[in-house]
Amino acid sequence: MSERRPLALAAHDAQRDPAAPRRLWGVVIAAIVLWPLLQGAGVQPGALFDAQNVQVIGGFLLGFLPPETSADFAGYLWQATLETLAIATVGMLLAFILAVPLSYWATSAVREKATQNPVARLVLTILRGIPELVWALVFVRVFGLGPAAGVLALGLTYGAMLGKVYAEILESEDAAPARALLRTGSPRAVALLYGLLPLASKELVSYTVYRWECAIRASVVMGFVGAGGLGQLMDQAMKMLNGGEACSILLVFMALVLLADALSNGLRRALEAQPAPQPSAWGWRSVLVCLALAAGLVASWQLLDMDLLALFTGSAASAMGDFVTGFFPPDTSSAWLWAVLVGVWETLAISVVGTLLAAGAGMVLALPRFRAPWNVVLNVLRSVPELVWATITALAVGLGPFAGALALALHTTGVLGRLYAEALENAPKAPAQALRRAGSNRAMAFLYGTLPGAAPQLLAYTLYRWEMNIRMAAILGFVGAGGLGQLLYVKLSLFHYAQASTVIMAMLLLSIAVDQASAWLRRAMR
Secondary structure (H helix, E strand, O other): OOOHHHHHHHHHHHHOOOOHHHHHHHHHHHHHHHHHHHHHOOOOHHHHHOHHHHHHHHHHHHOOOOOOOOHHHHHHHHHHHHHHHHHHHHHHHHHHHHHHHHHHHHOOOOOOOOOOOHHHHHHHHHHHHOOHHHHHHHHHHHHOOOHHHHHHHHHHHHHHHHHHHHHHHHHHOOOHHHHHHHHOOOOHHHHHHHHHHHHHHHHHHHHHHHHHHHHHHHHHHHHHHOOOHHHHHHHHHHHOOOHHHHHHHHHHHHHHHHHHHHHHHHHHHHHHOOOOOOOOOOOHHHHHHHHHHHHHHHHHHHHHOOOHHHHHOHHHHHHHHHHHHOOOOOOOOHHHHHHHHHHHHHHHHHHHHHHHHHHHHHHHHHOHHHHHHHHHHHHHHHHOOHHHHHHHHHHHHOOOHHHHHHHHHHHHHHHHHHHHHHHHHHOOOHHHHHHHHOOOOHHHHHHHHHHHHHHHHHHHHHHHHHHHHHHHHOOHHHHOOOHHHHHHHHHHHOOOHHHHHHHHHHHHHHHHHHHHHHHHHHHHOO
16 A cells, blocks of 8 residues: 555656746747737748638639640650759759859868858858759840750759868868878869879768759749759749649659659668678679769750850840849848838748748647658658749638748648657657656647657758748748748839848848857757
């Protein structure tokens, strides 16, 4: 009897939440902080149930079935798919060519003083801080519709991303072999090539393959501003409310993303695996991979039929010069600065609300007991680009920032749900098992046993996605979802370049500010 009573008391205590008052105050403070953000994002749940909106979105979604399968459309779809792959591949080639010198310029590895080059870091920050869709929209205005704008946009943004990460990877490796080469009189470039590159090669190639996978998604999104590929075909179908064609394009795009994921994961696993002993460093597999890569690049270049040199010479160079000079000086009138400030607030609100909605939904779908049946849902949610979701949500709730927040939430739920599930699976099992043995129910064991162990990784994933979402929130306005993107799209369409320049600068500053805030929050939570 005496043994049962302590056990009963322990079980009773385990059912209580000792941190309930503190959590309640946390909820109250969060509500106070989030309320103006909810207002800024134009959150109106009632719009989802408005009879007119339900009728419009219902009719549009019903129009998705059956998918369009005519021979003529299949031909267009096949051509657009090949063009999307070609844009991603040639864009990555251009990004790699740009990233190599930028990373060499920026990295502090193998310097006499281990300091980073501030000018190089600033260039990288500016190039990657402006979303690729903005670059694509600008290049479309200069060079006209077509894949050239998408290739150049990917080259600039992804070149800066690759350059930054390449520099960080080189800095994370052991510099002793490279410094030994320096002491023997080798130039810095030779020391990097023979001292650091062999150590970092697998990680560099792995990240490059991952970026190519991302470039395929980005090339689809850029088609919405006329940069060719599946995105341009999708934009036409959505504007004409042709659900059957849109459904076929979405199915092809999701299949393309899944194939790219599988290929990317397979290549990364092959890089991580220990190779079998070979008499030569160049085995037959390496030769085949290089030949396949070269063939893909040549085929992509021929398919796009572009002359990049001609874009920057002659009349094209003169037109680009006139276009660029139109952006300076930026419009700094008080009325326009206020309009841009409102756009910044809307963009920030869209990103925060969309990320928080996705975090809640992603956590529910990631729970071990409910996750398995919803894996397909998560894959579909993350495979559909945010701009496509924004087009659909705009029909459901009307134009404005609420449509953008819902679009971000839908896509990000698919991303975070998958990441959260992995973090929860990798969390230590012992604390939750101990609480269960003490009499706690499943919910309390999860809250106090599993969740604390996974919390740092969950928060890191959420903050990382917030950094990504602030860039996407800045361009969702291209399809009427509010924020800075809507201001930029309107001003570029009206050829008001000085005002567009102010908006682009605001996008860049907002992106840098969110990056810094996210990094500070991650450091504070360690």
